[in-house]
Amino acid sequence: MEKDTSFLFSGITFNRKKFASDFARFKEKKEDDDLVETSSLVENGSSAIEEVVRVDKKRKRKAARSGKFSHWFSDPVEGFSVFTSSKSKAIDELGDHNEDGNLQQKKEYHRQLEEGCSFRKTHNIHVSGSNIPSPLQDFTELRSRYNCKFYLLRNLTEMGFKEPTPIQRQAIPVLLSGRECFACAPTGSGKTFAFICPILLKLKHASKDGVRAVILCPTRELAAQTARECKKLAKGKKFYIKLMTKQLTKSADFSKLPCDILISTPFRVQFAIRKKKLDLSKVEFLILDESDKLFELGLVEQVDAVVKACSNPSILRSLFSATLPDTVEELARTIMHDAVRVIIGRKNSASELIKQKLIFVGSEEGKLLALRQSFTESLNPPVLLFVQNKERAKELYNELKYDDIRADVIHADLSQIQREDAIDNFRSGKTWVLIATDVIARGMDFKGVNCVINYDFPDSAAAYIHRIGRSGRAGRSGEAITLYTEADVPFLRNVANVIAASGCEVPEWIMALPKKKWRKHRPQRDSISTKGEEDD
Numbered sequence: 001m002e003k004d005t006s007f008l009f010s011g012i013t014f015n016r017k018k019f020a021s022d023f024a025r026f027k028e029k030k031e032d033d034d035l036v037e038t039s040s041l042v043e044n045g046s047s048a049i050e051e052v053v054r055v056d057k058k059r060k061r062k063a064a065r066s067g068k069f070s071h072w073f074s075d076p077v078e079g080f081s082v083f084t085s086s087k088s089k090a091i092d093e094l095g096d097h098n099e100d101g102n103l104q105q106k107k108e109y110h111r112q113l114e115e116g117c118s119f120r121k122t123h124n125i126h127v128s129g130s131n132i133p134s135p136l137q138d139f140t141e142l143r144s145r146y147n148c149k150f151y152l153l154r155n156l157t158e159m160g161f162k163e164p165t166p167i168q169r170q171a172i173p174v175l176l177s178g179r180e181c182f183a184c185a186p187t188g189s190g191k192t193f194a195f196i197c198p199i200l201l202k203l204k205h206a207s208k209d210g211v212r213a214v215i216l217c218p219t220r221e222l223a224a225q226t227a228r229e230c231k232k233l234a235k236g237k238k239f240y241i242k243l244m245t246k247q248l249t250k251s252a253d254f255s256k257l258p259c260d261i262l263i264s265t266p267f268r269v270q271f272a273i274r275k276k277k278l279d280l281s282k283v284e285f286l287i288l289d290e291s292d293k294l295f296e297l298g299l300v301e302q303v304d305a306v307v308k309a310c311s312n313p314s315i316l317r318s319l320f321s322a323t324l325p326d327t328v329e330e331l332a333r334t335i336m337h338d339a340v341r342v343i344i345g346r347k348n349s350a351s352e353l354i355k356q357k358l359i360f361v362g363s364e365e366g367k368l369l370a371l372r373q374s375f376t377e378s379l380n381p382p383v384l385l386f387v388q389n390k391e392r393a394k395e396l397y398n399e400l401k402y403d404d405i406r407a408d409v410i411h412a413d414l415s416q417i418q419r420e421d422a423i424d425n426f427r428s429g430k431t432w433v434l435i436a437t438d439v440i441a442r443g444m445d446f447k448g449v450n451c452v453i454n455y456d457f458p459d460s461a462a463a464y465i466h467r468i469g470r471s472g473r474a475g476r477s478g479e480a481i482t483l484y485t486e487a488d489v490p491f492l493r494n495v496a497n498v499i500a501a502s503g504c505e506v507p508e509w510i511m512a513l514p515k516k517k518w519r520k521h522r523p524q525r526d527s528i529s530t531k532g533e534e535d536d
């Protein structure tokens, strides 16, 4: 049994003066927004991934016969097949010169390799693959190495980005050198710009020749956020950047609608493809953001359809997420070639900027008591409260709405406008405590969330990492508190491992619990409501 519940928020003091700058941030009304609902599932047994593998194999066989493109054949590196032998190719190319010059070039080549290695070590960048481009020392290298246009550098500066984050340092050169990227980096570490930046750089300028880049996100809200970030980075340059809205899916004629970069959930793209409204045969970049989520049952069929439709043989496909299980790597191997694997820190780990705690509350009733007590003692908004499902979100909201904590709720039963308002109010500081389901657990960038509370224990270690990752973003510190009851004890160890791996304390008895093969942990929980139905 853990300490008494008043420790729930120990270390957090709701002090307006002290946190004046945080409150000031609240006041800044952000432009537009996001809110979600996961795409509905579509039944489709087709296996385009299989088709892609078949076509790839055929292509490789043909290439092998002609002696061309031998770099398509795989060198397994650190357990991940990177269909290439471009390193030896790069050194071979040096062999065309005379011996002295060749020696010098080889020395220089090895010096650069060593420099790259030690720089990566400093920034906790782990790579596998061959002939991997050296990481960016700073953003100015985008100009010196890749002839980046000024508008992009200016926009990075305007956004206040002084230097690239580790994932940006490595993933940007990988994509710019025409390689596919399999990337895993902590939540809030700048993965979005790591793929947007090279896409803008490579596409150079707007064109009316059809869609050239597709970014898939698992939720509408995340797609909307990504489209906004993309427009921010492209500011001052004419690009056709389109968010696939319901309206666009239904009414747009994409053969006439200029679109360079299409950002969408897989469901909507698949719908447009089915209606024969969308031609993706010229797509040069396909990004699967939150790719482990996209590869989950229900979404993978839709993703499959999109992968199949992006039939350009020279397409670059890349995967990004904060959690990439081995099963996803295996699946990725079937659709990627010449890929570089980039891992920042440890794979599948939480951001080290978040102070994490587990709190035992005995029963469902204990949760509400603990929460109220801690809110009375100290509250440092904005706070995100995650629950297991929308019914529980409504129940908890009904309990808290009359408390003096400016609570609001977001779940899939609300209209799009209501969901957007809930997010908007949370971002602007009108709402202090937002009760949410996992629908906003991934990718959503609320910069100032001070504390995430898992009111209900998350249903997997990955869900835990993404939920708490709404705090502690872009270099800020954050706090995560996970409440657990007797029913959650068998599943504690998996989350405890994540907590311990990021350097936070976990009681020894929890680390001694047996490891559990964990599918989804969604126990039947007692109702949160303390009022009878007639009270509602």
Ligand SMILES: Nc1ncnc2c1ncn2[C@@H]1O[C@H](COP(=O)(O)OP(=O)(O)OP(=O)(O)O)[C@@H](O)[C@H]1O
Binding pocket: 160, 161, 162, 163, 164, 165, 168, 185, 186, 187, 188, 189, 190, 191, 192, 193, 321, 322, 442, 443, 444, 445, 447, 469, 473, 474
């Ligand atoms: N180079 C940079 N310097 C400072 N801030 C940055 C930089 N790159 C991105 N950011 C900011 O960091 C925040 C988090 O970025 P982003 O949303 O891309 O994270 P992420 O890694 O995709 O997180 P998640 O896994 O939760 O989706 C954003 O507010 C973004 O503006």
